[in-house]
Amino acid sequence: MTDTALVSDAPPPAARPLVRLRQLDLFGAVVTLATLAGAVVWAFPLYWGLVTTFKPETEIVQPGVHLWPQNFTFENYAHVLMQTKIGLWYVNSLVTSGAVTVIVVVMAAAAGYAISQLEFPGRRVFWAMILASFMVPIPALIVNHFVLMSQFGWINTLQGVVAPQLIAPVTVIIYKQFFDSVPKDFREAAVMDGANDFQLLFRIYLPMNWGITTALAIITFIGAWNLFLWPFLAVSSEEKLNVAVGITQVHDAFGVQYGRDLAVAMLAALPVAIVYLIFQRRVTQAIMLSAGIKG
């Protein structure tokens, strides 16, 4: 649309570019339709899940496809909110994911800064170890984590959920690369101004890379929020569950009740969806960053 507007403003162009532009528009329309179709196919299950939560259970199990509930109800949500500990699970998820995010970001920034900027014996070995550690898939270590946490007496505690998630080599690597790319004049200017290493990190290097910090924080938070396997293993009492594991407990406790299961799923996904909507661009950036490292 803007293309045509631009053309009409411009002095009368030669015939050929105009033709090419029209062809391009046709191509654009086809691509738009194709991606739109893809989006619909992708989004339909989500939509289906959402409307199902507003249907009474009897209507859900009836044969036939109804795109909108015949009897609109909040009963599923009411039940889930009243009869399960989902409020508590939310708090647990928030606390553990928040703690993981803060600790990982601060630790990774400090480690990245040290490897990138400081001269100390063993720096290369340290760096090699971090590079090596991200070649090891975390699930392969899950038994070790379990044994270690139980020796700490941290099984079935929130800190037990948090601790193994603090291993975040990719975050360190990303920070190191960003700090490497800060021109050394900034460092020297700040050193002349009297900054020590802590001030350099927290007042120059981190603020200069704020975008990266937000991106990494969001992606770490979402990862921690969605984590299932480890919290599922580490926690057994209902009071310590997080939302992701909590969903499965609803299923177990009430038999297969599609409306309720999906209502819990929607509630569990809500915070991540909100975070994503607010920070869309940052999240994409973060995913591309870590994909760049991993890929």
Added chain:
Amino acid sequence: MSAIPGNKGGAAAPHVELRRVTKRYGVVTAINDLTLTVEKGSFTALLGPSGCGKSTLLRMIAGLERISAGQCFLDGVDVTDVAPAKRRIAMVFQSYALYPHMTTRQNIAFSLSLAGASRKEQDERTHEVARILQLEDYLDRRPAELSGGQRQRVAIGRALVRHPEVFLFDEPLSNLDAKLRVQMRLELAKLHATLHATMIYVTHDQTEAMTLADKIVVLDRGRVAQVGSPLELYNRPANKFVAAFIGSPSMNFLPVGLTAVEGGIATVALPGGRTARVRVGGAPAKAVATAELGVRPEHLSLVVADDANAALRGEVAIVEHLGNLTLLYVDTPAGQVIVEGPGNVSVRSGDTVGLSLREANARLFGADGASL
């Protein structure tokens, strides 16, 4: 090197002093056994071609670069191993290195804030500096929203706010366009006049060095080639390197034969048959048979080809009219020489001309490049 050519024991107290400093990067020796004193309140320029070690020298004074050997003194105190921030030295970087996430105000006040100064003091001193540098209207802008000249001023402001005793500048004007450079040059001169602080200024632009500095240190491959006032360097270069580096267009060097030396006057045989009489310092050894005669373009003047006073004859190759003056490239038996003539010269390329030489301003250099 025990004595520095041209360095007189001045009356002013030495403020910055480097004693036999050497800087090595692996096998590269950037600064080689260099001794230098900078007087209190002086404006000293470090001048030299790219890669001669100017920045390295400045960064050693700042404390940003470890000194491989030798010592650095500030006010008579050995600061060789003192941290940069403790030296009461401020530095303005070529890239300005303004913190991009801070406003002008925060950039200027950063060192005060690190030192734990009160809000009030930070504000007062920032405003004082902003007033001197005419930055008051830009205090709440980020560096990205400032022009090159304004950024330059913020960079100077960041140095100024610390009330340092020594200012170091590393090619501070090289990122500015020609007009702004002239303007900032004047402002720097004014700043030096008001502050009376010691300033050390790195540049490879001789105009900057000549106009700003009261003392110029010419560096050549990590060594001091000559130290002196701008006019000393121009009129009495200690060696061929300085003679060739200072002055634009560059000095002409003519191969000559030394025929006689008597009473401080040397008689030299010029290519083409004529002779010239040139003042020399000491009595050069008789063994020095050949030397090079250095003549600046403005000390050669055009005469008719068969003039009896013409030291050289030649054919004009290129004529460049610059308006106020004319540059002529003349092919002579001594090679191509550059002659500076008045603006209204009517000579064309291909003409044969005579060149007369102002002997009082010519310099003689021995085979090793040292001035005779």
